[in-house]
Amino acid sequence: IGKYVREFQYGSASLEDFLKTMDTTGPVYRDVKISDFMGSWLTKTGYPVVGVTKLNNRKYRLSQSRFVNKPNFNDIKTLRKRWPVMVTLRTERRKVHKFMMSGRTKIVSFNYDPGFIKININSTMFYRVNYDLLTISGIAEQLEADHERYFTEEDRAGLVSDVLTMATVNKCPMSYAMKMIRYLPRESSYMVWDQALTKLSSVAGSLSNRTKPLFDSYMRM
Numbered sequence: 001i002g003k004y005v006r007e008f009q010y011g012s013a014s015l016e017d018f019l020k021t022m023d024t025t026g027p028v029y030r031d032v033k034i035s036d037f038m039g040s041w042l043t044k045t046g047y048p049v050v051g052v053t054k055l056n057n058r059k060y061r062l063s064q065s066r067f068v069n070k071p072n073f074n075d076i077k078t079l080r081k082r083w084p085v086m087v088t089l090r091t092e093r094r095k096v097h098k099f100m101m102s103g104r105t106k107i108v109s110f111n112y113d114p115g116f117i118k119i120n121i122n123s124t125m126f127y128r129v130n131y132d133l134l135t136i137s138g139i140a141e142q143l144e145a146d147h148e149r150y151f152t153e154e155d156r157a158g159l160v161s162d163v164l165t166m167a168t169v170n171k172c173p174m175s176y177a178m179k180m181i182r183y184l185p186r187e188s189s190y191m192v193w194d195q196a197l198t199k200l201s202s203v204a205g206s207l208s209n210r211t212k213p214l215f216d217s218y219m220r221m
Helices: 002-008 015-023 034-043 133-146 153-168 174-186 190-206 212-219
Strands: 048-056 059-066 085-091 096-101 105-109 117-119 128-131
Touching: 002 015, 015 034, 048 085, 048 117, 048 133, 096 105, 128 133, 128 153, 133 153, 133 174, 153 174, 153 190, 174 190
Parallel strands: 048 128
Antiparallel strands: 048 059, 059 105, 085 096, 085 117
16 A cells, blocks of 8 residues: 555556555465455445355355345345455364355365354454354354353354344344344343344334234343
8 A cells, every 4th residue: 555655646546556556565365366356345336245055064055145235135136246255264163264255156165074164253354144044053052052162252243243134134034043142141242232232123123013022022031
């Protein structure tokens, strides 16, 4: 950035100039150029949601689409947008994996049984994660057993925020979300509760008159 500022400090510059200068510093990850990575994020509207599907004990399928904060949104052209996504992953065995996902889908295979997996370590990357039931069940089981053993405060806030957001826009069954947040009575983190209460408020606003009383009863428990 310093090189870019020095080079263009007395003239005009474009986004292309900025990305070209950044490329001279080397790749952002392995052979991925900074311009390819940043250009996509700077020029596209919105951000992605990474879907996680457990295929078997050693294999997962990841997929990406644009996150849209509208229930039942089906504009295929919009949903098919994709980004170069830096995926960070931690397994139940505390092994960390990091890789770039540029395509629409990616198969992640392990040469060992990873147990459950947590995508987006410490919730530092700018994307949502939508887990399937098998993955949610593994995470939820550990959260109920000892929510601080495997998950940082940031991890837990991200998990709660993601699952409730996905439920609000009908991309995840509400029963999955309730399974994930069952542990909350033992949660003491303000960060996590702030996310939980904010997202639960959004959930309440999306419910029908028939289901709203059931949700209100659940919240009073």
